[in-house]
Amino acid sequence: MKLPRLGLTNLGLGVGLRTVHFGYLLQNTPPVDWFEIISENFMDSGGRPRYVLEQIAERYSVVMHGVSMSIGSTDPLNFDYLGKLKRLAGAVNARWVSDHLCWTGVAGLNAHDLLPIPLNEETLKHVVGRVRTVQEFLERPLVLENPSSYVTFTDSTMPEWEFMARLAEDADCGLLLDVNNVYVSSVNHDFDPVEYIKTVPHRRVVQFHLAGHTDCGTHRIDTHDNHVIDPVWELFRLAHQLTGGASTLLEWDARIPEFPVVHAEVLKAKQYMGAALATPLPQAPPRAAAAGAVPHPLSYVIPEVA
Amino acid sequence: MHNLETLQHWMQTVIMNPHGVGAGIESEESRRAIDVSPADIEGVITRSQNLTALQRLDIYHRAYFARLIECLRDEFPVLLHALGDEAFDAFALAYLQKYPSRSYTLSLLGSSFPQYLAETRPPDEGGSGEDGSGPSWPDFLIDLATLELNFAAVFDGPGVEGQELLDVEKLQTLAPEQWLASRLIPVPCLRLLTLRFPVNKYYRAVRKKKEPAVPQPRPTYLALTRRQFIVRHYQFPRLQYVLLNALLAGDTVADAIEKTAAAAGPQLSRLEGFLHKWFRNWTAEGFFLGIETR
Numbered sequence: 139m140k141l142p143r144l145g146l147t148n149l150g151l152g153v154g155l156r157t158v159h160f161g162y163l164l165q166n167t168p169p170v171d172w173f174e175i176i177s178e179n180f181m182d183s184g185g186r187p188r189y190v191l192e193q194i195a196e197r198y199s200v201v202m203h204g205v206s207m208s209i210g211s212t213d214p215l216n217f218d219y220l221g222k223l224k225r226l227a228g229a230v231n232a233r234w235v236s237d238h239l240c241w242t243g244v245a246g247l248n249a250h251d252l253l254p255i256p257l258n259e260e261t262l263k264h265v266v267g268r269v270r271t272v273q274e275f276l277e278r279p280l281v282l283e284n285p286s287s288y289v290t291f292t293d294s295t296m297p298e299w300e301f302m303a304r305l306a307e308d309a310d311c312g313l314l315l316d317v318n319n320v321y322v323s324s325v326n327h328d329f330d331p332v333e334y335i336k337t338v339p340h341r342r343v344v345q346f347h348l349a350g351h352t353d354c355g356t357h358r359i360d361t362h363d364n365h366v367i368d369p370v371w372e373l374f375r376l377a378h379q380l381t382g383g384a385s386t387l388l389e390w391d392a393r394i395p396e397f398p399v400v401h402a403e404v405l406k407a408k409q410y411m412g413a414a415l416a417t418p419l420p421q422a423p424p425r426a427a428a429a430g431a432v433p434h435p436l437s438y439v440i441p442e443v444a
Numbered sequence: 445m446h447n448l449e450t451l452q453h454w455m456q457t458v459i460m461n462p463h464g465v466g467a468g469i470e471s472e473e474s475r476r477a478i479d480v481s482p483a484d485i486e487g488v489i490t491r492s493q494n495l496t497a498l499q500r501l502d503i504y505h506r507a508y509f510a511r512l513i514e515c516l517r518d519e520f521p522v523l524l525h526a527l528g529d530e531a532f533d534a535f536a537l538a539y540l541q542k543y544p545s546r547s548y549t550l551s552l553l554g555s556s557f558p559q560y561l562a563e564t565r566p567p568d569e570g571g572s573g574e575d576g577s578g579p580s581w582p583d584f585l586i587d588l589a590t591l592e593l594n595f596a597a598v599f600d601g602p603g604v605e606g607q608e609l610l611d612v613e614k615l616q617t618l619a620p621e622q623w624l625a626s627r628l629i630p631v632p633c634l635r636l637l638t639l640r641f642p643v644n645k646y647y648r649a650v651r652k653k654k655e656p657a658v659p660q661p662r663p664t665y666l667a668l669t670r671r672q673f674i675v676r677h678y679q680f681p682r683l684q685y686v687l688l689n690a691l692l693a694g695d696t697v698a699d700a701i702e703k704t705a706a707a708a709g710p711q712l713s714r715l716e717g718f719l720h721k722w723f724r725n726w727t728a729e730g731f732f733l734g735i736e737t738r
Contacts, residue, residue, distance in 0.1 A: 290490045432507050
């Protein structure tokens with residue numbers, strides 16, 4: 139890789155496009171730098187979601203973020219799905235296409251969850267091969283995100299940051315560094331998030347994700363239903379320093395506030411660009427343990443009926 | 445070291461077991477993949493400082509059902525209202541076991557839900573007829589689910605926004621013999637439904653935050669379509685449905701009218717007077733993309 143971020147542009151501060159904001163975005167043109175879409179919500183749409191996306195794509199840069207590629211699965215790759223992904227990327231001039239380092243199901247099933255993989259040589263070889271196949275098919279680099287996870291396997295032989303680094307180098311793909319996911323997983327798996335951020339290959343980081351999560355007392359769940367907490371902002375500050383900056387995107391998927399609130403949240407990132415890392419990380423304020431917190435993504439689109 | 449495919453089959457079987465991860469680990473299917481007991485699970489899944497391996501796996505189990513039931517609630521909000529939370533969730537849970545998602549998109553998650561409700565319909569009792577037969581509460585629920593499923597399909601399926609449609613004036617330029625030999629091309633978003641209950645009225649009332657009573661059964665004929673990205677629905681008498689259904693099946697206007705006349709019974713004498721108005725209304729509502737004339 140010759141250029142940082144695979145030569146992809148730093149788009150600035152963006153927001154995840156959600157259906158509850160469609161009306162607002164058709165009426166207003168807020169000064170958002172770019173939008174990220176959930177690919178699966180639009181690839182088959184012949185209705186309002188696709189229409190709104192086309193309006194947005196005329197005014198803003200768009201990045202596609204998927205939840206069903208299942209790059210870590212041992213099921214065969216779904217080329218029907220990949221074909222639709224490729225067509226959509228062409229139609230909306232997607233700046234890049236991303237998904238998660240995970241599997242979503244086997245034996246033809248889809249759990250619609252971002253399930254973790256054992257981090258070892260066998261899995262690495264398997265995923266590298268599939269990423270190469272996908273990149274050849276899409277004729278563009280794939281950008282992969284570190285998911286939040288809740289289990290680790292005895293079969294794992296390396297930490298996630300090492301796996302991500304080797305995957306990116308061997309498959310020549312980009313990374314979407316979800317800073318909130320690093321934090322959530324660090325609590326769940328008792329590792330140092332600063333070491334993770336310091337160790338991932340910074341030149342490969344095409345994009346950052348930021349989001350809120352839920353503190354369940356004994357663990358954290360990636361709910362995307364709140365503001366970003368201070369320790370995550372501090373990790374973002376470090377990641378921004380080490381990478382030299384990359385496109386930054388805020389995700390808000392449940393209990394979604396009005397668009398200006400979501401936009402204001404990502405604009406807070408400006409406060410964390412440049413200054414030194416607070417050491418140690420600030421403690422997150424205690425929150426009531428949340429029973430029944432559900433990790434996102436959810437991506438069902440609700441129809442409008444007269 | 446476990447083979448990756450084996451490990452994934454095992455984990456999927458465990459977290460999708462409706463009785464919990466303990467039952468999942470003990471199940472025959474998961475033991476065929478990895479023969480481990482709940483007591484020995486830390487040979488597969490590591491524990492954290494705060495949680496055991498079982499507790500950690502349980503997060504995925506709970507999330508699987510909670511997430512997908514939430515999606516079904518979003519897809520069938522009026523069925524949820526009719527059933528109440530507890531009953532709806534019980535149906536949804538059972539449905540997900542019989543029809544787990546096999547698609548990359550959540551928009552197809554509920555596509556077999558009406559079918560599932562029909563397959564598991566309890567034996568007839570307390571129907572609307574004098575002998576206890578006839579449509580009853582389960583049929584109402586199946587109809588409601590069918591309506592909501594079709595609303596979702598019309599909402600996000602192919603449409604004709606921005607396209608020129610057949611207009612009423614065009615119809616008036618056709619000579620009678622040309623008109624009778626022609627075929628009307630329906631818009632791709634037009635669907636017809638025959639239901640046993642007027643669930644469309646119930647649906648509309650619930651969406652307006654009202655508390656409607658469950659309606660009495662009555663054969664209900666509906667057309668669903670979409671204009672300006674919003675789903676519209678129209679209720680018709682049976683004869684209009686017969687005519688429209690024939691037109692959608694590709695019959696010529698003459699053949700469709702003939703079928704309608706055959707179904708008209710005592711209304712036959714009044715049919716001719718209706719036809720002009722029906723075609724005019726349907727065209728004005730944007731049911732047709734164009735017309736094929738010989």
